[in-house]
Amino acid sequence: MKQYHQIQIAVDGSKEAELAFQKAIEVAERNNATLEILHVIDTKSFQNVSSFDSDMVEQVANDTKEKLEKYYEVAQNAGIKEVHFSIEFGSPKAIIAQQFPKEHQIDLIILGSTGLNAVERMLIGSVTDYVTRTAPCDVLVCRSTRPTRI
Structure with a gap:
């Protein structure tokens, strides 16, 4: 059985991400x-805000850091002895x-299953679908419904 050394967990605050964590x-x-805990702030979401300012970006980053x-x-x-x-x-x-897997020599990515319905997946695709198709390493998609520690 393969042993993993660098595990990336992508979290976004969703229930699926909590279970994957x-x-x-x-x-x-x-x-x-x-264990490398990763959150990506989608910069496209700021393009739709008419009163965009750096204070808003800073607030989102601070809230994310707390989580x-x-x-x-x-x-x-x-x-877990080594966590970042x-x-x-x-x-x-x-x-x-x-990007992140290559920079951190990740050999396993863990993430939650998508919350999108079939139509949304067909139109815009999900992050999970994309990662499973293109990642340079193993990917574990979690669909469990067990309670979380957070």
């Missing part, structure tokens, strides 16, 4: 792996699937 802790624990610090604490309390978190700005698809 729980699974990531378990997998990291079993493999004695480093990631909670994830970090939960992972450490679960016994990152906030990236840009396209979630490209960053989660390719």
Whole structure:
């Protein structure tokens, strides 16, 4: 059985991401792996705001950092020896699937299943679908309904 060393968990605050985070802790624990917690702030979402200003971006980043610090604490309390978190700005698809894994030598990406319905997936595609098709490493998509630690 393959042992993973660098595990990336992509979180976005959704229920699916929470469940995937729980699974990531378990997998990291079993493999004695480093856990890289990643959140990508989609910069396209700011293009639709007419009164865009840097204070809004800073507030979103600060809120995200607070959430990631909670994830970090939960992972450490679960016994994960090496945990890091990152906030990236840009396209979630490209960053989660390719940029971050290459920069951090990720050998397993864990993420939650999509919350989009069939029509939305067909029209715009999901991050999960894109990652599973294009990532340079193994991808684990979590569909579990177990309770989370957060």
